[in-house]
Amino acid sequence: MSYQKIMEKEKTDKKDYILDVAERVFSEKGFDGASTRLISSEAGVNMAMLNYYFGSKEGLFLEIFNRKISSFQNILQNLGNDDSISAWAKMEQYIEMYGEKVVNNNCFQKLLYQEMGMNRRTDLSDKLRDMLMKNVTELDKILKEGIAKGEFKTDIDVPMVIATLYGTKNYIINTPLMSSPLLGYDITDDNMIETKLKPQIKSFMKNLLKAYLHN
Amino acid sequence: MSYQKIMEKEKTDKKDYILDVAERVFSEKGFDGASTRLISSEAGVNMAMLNYYFGSKEGLFLEIFNRKISSFQNILQNLGNDDSISAWAKMEQYIEMYGEKVVNNNCFQKLLYQEMGMNRRTDLSDKLRDMLMKNVTELDKILKEGIAKGEFKTDIDVPMVIATLYGTKNYIINTPLMSSPLLGYDITDDNMIETKLKPQIKSFMKNLLKAYLHN
DNA sequence: TTACTTTAATCAATCGTTTGATTAACTTTG
DNA sequence: CAAAGTTAATCAAACGATTGATTAAAGTAA
Incomplete structure (x- = not known):
């Protein structure tokens, strides 16, 4: 397996992990109640990473659903x-x-x-x-x-x-x-x-x- | 009916009206999604009146439930x-x-x-x-x-x-x-x-x- | 180098709340 | 009665805090 693929996998895993955490936090606090600071802190990543990966808070939110829609x-x-x-x-x-x-x-x-x-x-x-x-x-x-x-x-x-x-x-x-x-x-x-x-x-x-x- | 009673009734009606509006807005946007500015604007009252009447946003929220709990x-x-x-x-x-x-x-x-x-x-x-x-x-x-x-x-x-x-x-x-x-x-x-x-x-x-x- | 990640610092905007002033209605006083 | 005092109601303006988002610099691996 090439380094790129490892990186891709790690990146995907990290994104997936963030999505898992965000899914839980959103479900507990609602969209408005869940701040990006809380989500990033719970996921153990810098706040800016959310915007880096998903563009915006809404982008992160939508990605949670897109991920599931395919598998559903x-x-x-x-x-x-x-x-x-x-x-x-x-x-x-x-x-x-x-x-x-x-x-x-x-x-x-x-x-x-x-x-x-x-x-x-x-x-x-x-x-x-x-x-x-x-x-x-x-x-x-x-x-x-x-x-x-x-x-x-x-x-x-x-x-x-x-x-x-x-x-x-x-x-x-x-x-x-x-x-x-x-x-x-x-x-x-x-x-x-x-x-x-x-x-x-x-x-x-x-x-x-x-x-x-x-x- | 004395002036006091009229005043009390009007005050109650106004509070009740605000509660009605807040109930609807909260149910549509959620607690965090519904700003005090939006609620007061929808109810046609000054923002400060919410705190004047109900102490806080949370106080307003709780009052919505207290009102119903009695009647339920x-x-x-x-x-x-x-x-x-x-x-x-x-x-x-x-x-x-x-x-x-x-x-x-x-x-x-x-x-x-x-x-x-x-x-x-x-x-x-x-x-x-x-x-x-x-x-x-x-x-x-x-x-x-x-x-x-x-x-x-x-x-x-x-x-x-x-x-x-x-x-x-x-x-x-x-x-x-x-x-x-x-x-x-x-x-x-x-x-x-x-x-x-x-x-x-x-x-x-x-x-x-x-x-x-x-x- | 080069390209991709990650970080802390910072941004403007919005949040809930507080303030001080003003109004209007009622009560008290003279 | 009228003048002064008292009260609750209402308002625009501003407060500090927090929000989502951006930046520029540092880090990392090829």
């Missing part, structure tokens, strides 16, 4: 095109994948819906909406297929089902001060998330939607 | 103590009242869960949690009563049901950029909220939980 694409897709399995089996798969993938990336999820809430930066919000909509569309397709096949009831409220799946997860993840005493364990603990929350949320969602959707 | 108390209570009606009937009443009361106060809801998310101001967060927990506890009581009576299944996940009810509503209200295209109408339009969202959310929640809870 097509996660939950290509489920609707398979005709060999039932719509309900697809739903179960969706819940599995969703519960697995999305309960992680805790900080980013918080940041994501924080940014979607206040719709400054209209272009970013639009990009994020499109990103999220891809998964929503897939879920929409599965539900409508289940109705058409006669597998699900004909009078189910498709948009509301989607809102329930996403909303329940968001509520738990983004409001640990409520959900931790509610569930009886610490939602912010990664170990608890893995061993208790993930199974619980998957199991509950399957039972809930099974009861609601099925004939 | 005991809204959904005293439902669990009535033995003459079934647990399911209580659930329906709860959903009705919740859908009615909470879909309003749009700005405050946003602000509330924004503040609960970032837990600065620990004492405020604790107060807000206690406030919300009162309603949660009531719901918890109803669900457990239904289980004990044999009206509901024995294996229902009580905390998750609660998270679903609150989470679904929050998702729709706090993420209009997602929920509006999802539902097919403008969530931010008060008229749409009244004529379409309220009935839809009530009806869906009843059907969803009916299917999940009942034997």
Whole structure:
């Protein structure tokens, strides 16, 4: 490996590390509440480095999202095109994948819906909406297929089902001060998330939607 | 009415008006994003009046919550103590009242869960949690009563049901950029909220939980 | 050297807050 | 009654502190 490549890698790692730290700080304090001085100090780099790497505070902020948007694409897709399995089996798969993938990336999820809430930066919000909509569309397709096949009831409220799946997860993840005493364990603990929350949320969602959707 | 009382009333109205404006601006921009200059300008008062009335920006912020906390108390209570009606009937009443009361106060809801998310101001967060927990506890009581009576299944996940009810509503209200295209109408339009969202959310929640809870 | 990083010092702008002066309404005093 | 005093409300101006951003110099590796 050439020195250049080592440098590139180190540079990328450093940028990535700064992005990780910034993601956390932004999610804790909000865009305006997180000063560049705090972010740089937490990351252990000089303040000017943020502008050197990312141009501006907003550039840093946007980069956090761009990094994730690429890795988020097509996660939950290509489920609707398979005709060999039932719509309900697809739903179960969706819940599995969703519960697995999305309960992680805790900080980013918080940041994501924080940014979607206040719709400054209209272009970013639009990009994020499109990103999220891809998964929503897939879920929409599965539900409508289940109705058409006669597998699900004909009078189910498709948009509301989607809102329930996403909303329940968001509520738990983004409001640990409520959900931790509610569930009886610490939602912010990664170990608890893995061993208790993930199974619980998957199991509950399957039972809930099974009861609601099925004939 | 004496002059003093007139003065007091006018003063209260003005403070209340400033609080209304501040509530909206804070909910749109966040605590740090909303400058005192913007708030005072939107309210049409001199900047110094905010400090004159509320001591500080934080004082103003806290006053917004104190005002609501008083009016939020005991809204959904005293439902669990009535033995003459079934647990399911209580659930329906709860959903009705919740859908009615909470879909309003749009700005405050946003602000509330924004503040609960970032837990600065620990004492405020604790107060807000206690406030919300009162309603949660009531719901918890109803669900457990239904289980004990044999009206509901024995294996229902009580905390998750609660998270679903609150989470679904929050998702729709706090993420209009997602929920509006999802539902097919403008969530931010008060008229749409009244004529379409309220009935839809009530009806869906009843059907969803009916299917999940009942034997 | 040459090109890329990193640093401390510094910038103008904006932040929340405070000040002193002014107004207007009411109360007290003579 | 009228004059003087008192009070709360309001304002423009300015305060010190902090913000995001820039600079020029020093450091580093080829």
